[in-house]
Amino acid sequence: MSEISSGNVRKVEVVCSPELFPVYFDNKDCVVVVIDVFRATSAICAAFESGIKSLIPVTSVEEAITYKQKGYKVGAERNAEIVEGFDFGNSPLMFKDDRFAGESLVLTTTNGTRALEIAKEANNVIIGAFTNLTAVCDYIERLDKDVLLLCAGWKGRFNLEDTLYAGAVAQKLAKNLRFQNLSDSSMAAIDMYNNAKDDLFGFLGESSHRKRLSRLNMEEDIIYCLTEDLSDVVPILQGDTLVSHKE
């Protein structure tokens, strides 16, 4: 490891809201991990694990309608529910069989697809969820760039679940000497993940979004989204389209 000096240790920074992305984004050649644990990025990972060919994230329902009119299968979620007239929302359980295998899907969600749009300025954009945690870390280590862990949050606000996941990634990466240049936000996220990791579901008991999903009877989704390493697929952005990369 003699080639590692403090000068080329990679930065690992947690960005706890898309609104803060411009503050942290100072190196175009970094890798941005887009995180929306409940549930957009968990659903996207599940979709690729089930064999879809590609997924086009779009920010507005209007854009989503245009794709629908062209014959695409299109998902749309707002405020945790499927928008009427669309094929699916952001539940990962929609992809537990292979009904969409080989297809090119389109998706818009409240927070996740907006975070993806903002992240596009970076050269490398990937999708992170607890369900592909180890694959994401392996991919980043191999790529060997500065890392921004971009939490989608809730309408610009900090949320617990995305920051917990960011802490899980930062902690795994920090075991590698090359990824030990941690921001204050990464230290806080790691600290919180260590407190929570033995019972993520319980830790999130009072969180705003778990309560929101529980009210909608989505406990099964929550449990799925908090399960580590169900997939070794890392969805990566190529142009405007997510495609599958297998670690």
Added chain:
Amino acid sequence: MSEISSGNVRKVEVVCSPELFPVYFDNKDCVVVVIDVFRATSAICAAFESGIKSLIPVTSVEEAITYKQKGYKVGAERNAEIVEGFDFGNSPLMFKDDRFAGESLVLTTTNGTRALEIAKEANNVIIGAFTNLTAVCDYIERLDKDVLLLCAGWKGRFNLEDTLYAGAVAQKLAKNLRFQNLSDSSMAAIDMYNNAKDDLFGFLGESSHRKRLSRLNMEEDIIYCLTEDLSDVVPILQGDTLVSHKE
């Protein structure tokens, strides 16, 4: 406490960067606690404890120069150091005697005075530091409004020390039934404060700003800024000027 329903429990939200203030600010009649532990708000509290009459926060060095030319005693700090030609920076230790007693001071700092400027949209703006922690909580409880704990951060980024303090305030307030409507960010800050409270200095050992101050031999400042309840003065904003309120 029969008058308390979930409808009128006060919101307590941590805003971990001034950039996020617009996202959280949805009720003008709230109280905003401006937090810049290292060191602007600790210095402002120390200045009032030492008997100054008032303090005008300004955002630019140019404005500060204008006041200097009018004969005011003016402080200016950028990147943790006193700007040349000014009377003081943001070290609270500058106010350990009463040399400025009775005076109206002016101050500009890298992060703290900018956060104050952003907070001015709210009806009630106060200054928080570990050194006046209990007085701040008492003031908020008496005022009985929704609370935004506004962390100045470092140039828009999350920092550990301001969020720790926000967690200390949120936790103290949450003992009162009226202040139990916590945001995800408040829950995270409380969790972090509980981890750190027995050794705040040690917890901050790797934080970016403690390292920055340590390089400048400011350990004594750090220890001062992490000491709870040295003062029962709450600086409050009246128009463009901070004045003293004693709990």
